[in-house]
Amino acid sequence: MFTWKLVQALLGVALIGLVQETHAQTVPSKDCASGVHAIISRGQGPGNDLSVMKALSDKILDQIPGSTTLGFPFDHDPEDKFTAVSSGALMLQGYVADYVKSCPKSKLALVGYSLGAVLTMEALCGTSSLLLIPVPPLDPSYNTSVIANIVYGDETYVPFQPWNTGNCSVGLGIFPRLNPSSCDPFASSLHSYCDYGDNQCCSPLPDDDNLAHHTYMKKYDQDVVDFIKRRLDS
Ligand SMILES: *[C@@H]1O[C@H](CO)[C@@H](O)[C@H](O)[C@H]1NC(C)=O
Numbered sequence: 001m002f003t004w005k006l007v008q009a010l011l012g013v014a015l016i017g018l019v020q021e022t023h024a025q026t027v028p029s030k031d032c033a034s035g036v037h038a039i040i041s042r043g044q045g046p047g048n049d050l051s052v053m054k055a056l057s058d059k060i061l062d063q064i065p066g067s068t069t070l071g072f073p074f075d076h077d078p079e080d081k082f083t084a085v086s087s088g089a090l091m092l093q094g095y096v097a098d099y100v101k102s103c104p105k106s107k108l109a110l111v112g113y114s115l116g117a118v119l120t121m122e123a124l125c126g127t128s129s130l131l132l133i134p135v136p137p138l139d140p141s142y143n144t145s146v147i148a149n150i151v152y153g154d155e156t157y158v159p160f161q162p163w164n165t166g167n168c169s170v171g172l173g174i175f176p177r178l179n180p181s182s183c184d185p186f187a188s189s190l191h192s193y194c195d196y197g198d199n200q201c202c203s204p205l206p207d208d209d210n211l212a213h214h215t216y217m218k219k220y221d222q223d224v225v226d227f228i229k230r231r232l233d234s
């Protein structure tokens with residue numbers, strides 16, 4: 001009995017420690033990125049916080065000197081995807097605010113794939129899709145620090161936006177963003193990759209087993225690194 005209480009108490013302390021550690025983006029100034037600090041949100045599923053986005057993280061570290069990357073520790077294997085998106089979006093806004101406060105001269109890139117794409121777009125633009133749990137947009141003043149935003153296979157995709165990239169010209173995401181103009185403060189930094197054949201961002205185009213949803217990394221990771229480099233130089 002006594003021992004069990006002790007175990008619970010120790011576990012509680014350990015969990016609090018873990019939460020504080022993973023939620024803080026307060027960075028000592030010696031660790032502030034002189035290249036880019038990329039916060040990368042993966043797609044849905046179990047495993048580590050980078051998963052299939054590790055290759056892009058490595059490319060950023062290799063090709064942009066002075067960079068740091070973080071696999072964003074949101075709930076990527078959730079019971080409830082809607083809550084994971086809204087709480088992840090709010091947490092990402094908190095990470096951006098904390099990072100900019102501790103490293104005001106550093107530049108940030110936000111990158112998201114699939115479920116991580118949805119939460120990244122929600123964090124930037126706020127919610128304007130029916131069914132998604134409302135979150136407010138990121139304060140536009142962050143658009144001088146956050147210099148690149150890249151998403152792959154975003155379920156809030158809508159056609160005819162200046163930031164659309166990829167070959168899906170007329171499809172819609174399954175939770176289409178009704179007011180895309182709320183992304184305007186970040187328009188020049190935003191690239192949304194959506195390809196024909198991705199049922200999640202480009203429905204209702206012909207079903208090919210959603211193959212295109214899984215090929216962005218291979219097809220576009222290098223373009224993303226080049227885009228971040230151009231944005232850092234501009
Ligand atoms: C930041 O957003 C403001 C308000 O929408 C806009 O006037 C400005 O041009 C944007 N700056 C950049 C660097 O995109």
Ligand SMILES: *[C@@H]1O[C@H](CO)[C@@H](O)[C@H](O)[C@H]1NC(C)=O
Nearest residue numbers: 167168195196197212215219
């Ligand atoms: C669009 O991209 C997908 C995924 O790479 C590819 O399978 C498809 O052939 C492309 N479609 C067109 C029309 O270019």
